[in-house]
Amino acid sequence: MKDDGKFRESIVFSPLSEPIVVQAGPGSGKTTLLIERLKYIIEKRQKNYLGTGCITYTNAAKDEIISRLEKEGVQLPSNLFIGTIHSFLLDFVIKPYSHFFNNEDIPFKLASFGFARNYKNDIATMLKRPPYLINNSTLEAFESLNRDKNGNPFCYRGKIPSDVAKWWKSLLKRDGYIDQQDVVYLSYLILNKYEHIRDALSVRFPYMLVDEYQDVTYFQERLFLLLNHSTFFCVGDSNQSVFGFTGAQPENFKSKWENESYKTYKLSNNFRSAKHIIHLANNKTDIEQVEAGINGTSDQKVVFFKDVEQVSEVIKLFHRIRDNVECDEDYNPYIILARQNKYIRVISNLIKNQDIEPNMFFQKLKKEHYRRYKILYNSLIAILFRRESDFKQAVERIEEAFSYLLFNEHPNFVDLASIGYDKFMWKKLQVYTLQYLDGLVLSETTVAELFEEMKDFISNLSKDLFGIPIGNKLRMLNYNWKNQVKASKGTTISQLVDQLEIESNLSNSEGNVISIHNAKGQEAECVLVLAESKSQLDEWLALNNETEEARVGYVAFSRARKLLCVWAPLIEEEDYAHLDENVTFLDNSYISMKETV
Numbered sequence: 001m002k003d004d005g006k007f008r009e010s011i012v013f014s015p016l017s018e019p020i021v022v023q024a025g026p027g028s029g030k031t032t033l034l035i036e037r038l039k040y041i042i043e044k045r046q047k048n049y050l051g052t053g054c055i056t057y058t059n060a061a062k063d064e065i066i067s068r069l070e071k072e073g074v075q076l077p078s079n080l081f082i083g084t085i086h087s088f089l090l091d092f093v094i095k096p097y098s099h100f101f102n103n104e105d106i107p108f109k110l111a112s113f114g115f116a117r118n119y120k121n122d123i124a125t126m127l128k129r130p131p132y133l134i135n136n137s138t139l140e141a142f143e144s145l146n147r148d149k150n151g152n153p154f155c156y157r158g159k160i161p162s163d164v165a166k167w168w169k170s171l172l173k174r175d176g177y178i179d180q181q182d183v184v185y186l187s188y189l190i191l192n193k194y195e196h197i198r199d200a201l202s203v204r205f206p207y208m209l210v211d212e213y214q215d216v217t218y219f220q221e222r223l224f225l226l227l228n229h230s231t232f233f234c235v236g237d238s239n240q241s242v243f244g245f246t247g248a249q250p251e252n253f254k255s256k257w258e259n260e261s262y263k264t265y266k267l268s269n270n271f272r273s274a275k276h277i278i279h280l281a282n283n284k285t286d287i288e289q290v291e292a293g294i295n296g297t298s299d300q301k302v303v304f305f306k307d308v309e310q311v312s313e314v315i316k317l318f319h320r321i322r323d324n325v326e327c328d329e330d331y332n333p334y335i336i337l338a339r340q341n342k343y344i345r346v347i348s349n350l351i352k353n354q355d356i357e358p359n360m361f362f363q364k365l366k367k368e369h370y371r372r373y374k375i376l377y378n379s380l381i382a383i384l385f386r387r388e389s390d391f392k393q394a395v396e397r398i399e400e401a402f403s404y405l406l407f408n409e410h411p412n413f414v415d416l417a418s419i420g421y422d423k424f425m426w427k428k429l430q431v432y433t434l435q436y437l438d439g440l441v442l443s444e445t446t447v448a449e450l451f452e453e454m455k456d457f458i459s460n461l462s463k464d465l466f467g468i469p470i471g472n473k474l475r476m477l478n479y480n481w482k483n484q485v486k487a488s489k490g491t492t493i494s495q496l497v498d499q500l501e502i503e504s505n506l507s508n509s510e511g512n513v514i515s516i517h518n519a520k521g522q523e524a525e526c527v528l529v530l531a532e533s534k535s536q537l538d539e540w541l542a543l544n545n546e547t548e549e550a551r552v553g554y555v556a557f558s559r560a561r562k563l564l565c566v567w568a569p570l571i572e573e574e575d576y577a578h579l580d581e582n583v584t585f586l587d588n589s590y591i592s593m594k595e596t597v
């Protein structure tokens, strides 16, 4: 059937009881279609108490869907869930039922980001390495450990041997925690074992919509299959499956596609990109997309930078070229994409064109004592938000500081009853503390003084307001500052807050430089993709999408609406001559030419 408005309406307005899978390339409007279907479900669902779950891959995608619905004036019903699979399962399975699988008979707590840092020495011992060799990427690998199909702990990044992986998961369990990956695995175990729980969940959510289905993991798929009272609407693109290192498998989407109980649809239009971008991407896959949006008619070719060795020159060239592109205000004007975080930091600094010293005080405290770092950092960010009159965010930051101070926990998991508090008292203490921080003369208060004063203030406040002594819970605020004695007495709060303010402004402007993985689902008028080597670019441009690296290139190129520029060091024009119908090669002389003119 021709991919036109009528065809799309027929998908959106299909009977609510029909399970549907939509497969289509980038920019074809999959997410847009999913939102239309969601609107239709909200309007048509038969009983108001029936819920709808809309599973997004990231929180950014969740925000985007909510804002699009709100913009269109859709009233969001209270039983509508929009968010990641992890938050869905945390709310509806882990918090209410995970105590069934915990020897302590209490729900598991979520190990928050940065959690592995607390176990650095144990990790070093297990890996038989000195602690200074345990870097962030090793810690990240521990935090993202998943399971193989048999449920055994498994590192899809290939960094952690299986015996160490097993040790890590049992350590978490012993301490009452689960990590992000096990939110899915444990939820699967719970739903698989207890029929009444899975039935209750499935009946509560008879409509489930899932975006980016190609990145669903094995146990996520198994879990979805258990919800047999729910009707699924799934959209995805196997060619954009780039999260193999988390255990995601495009095969899950393929098997859904081949499952005869689903009605399947393919979309062929691309509403996002200029035609040469679409044709370049078509070269890589068996999905043939057709230019159908307003950008489709543009003759702007894809630009490859050749003979440009310095990334700073490439960025200059990119900005020069995009100066000539008329951008639509409704879209992000540009993004710069790279593969590795390390590289992204270098580029961010280049773009800012200024060397920002990372704040040594925070860096050191983070290494020396992570929990105290969390307390200080959050308190100061709260001051910053207060300055900007963002009271809500300020109190949230104080709450995080308090949660680490009193419980060494993320705010979601604090046990207020253990200190005789209720939620109202907890908030009240935070609001008063925020007022107190706001009243300090920041330029005259050192970090060491802040800790001492805060301890007295909070402990007196708790006694005066509620008659509850919590002084012994505040020992994190007693600190001898180890290797930072001098700095803690010589650094004022205003110096640190000012530094944080600069960093937060910078991170806003840095928002345009992102990793390819984080750019999934996003689009911008102009896109610069930085390959880090010639071999990487070769793989990105190869005529297949079999390898994950090849698919990473596909995702990167297809973010662009009007202009796509690509750079790889030592790129050779003759290697890519077969693309010349869609590609122009430019070198540094473009800049000098423009300057002369």
Ligand SMILES: Nc1ncnc2c1ncn2[C@@H]1O[C@H](COP(=O)(O)OP(=O)(O)OP(=O)(O)O)[C@@H](O)[C@H]1O
Pocket: 008, 024, 025, 026, 027, 028, 029, 030, 031, 032, 033, 237, 240, 271, 272, 293, 520, 521, 522, 523, 558
């Ligand atoms: N039916 C349509 N008519 C015109 N424009 C559309 C239509 N559907 C989507 N678009 C526009 O096309 C662009 C891409 O849409 P969307 O993000 O939904 O695509 P997608 O298939 O989810 O992309 P990706 O796979 O890259 O995440 C957006 O700017 C969107 O507004």
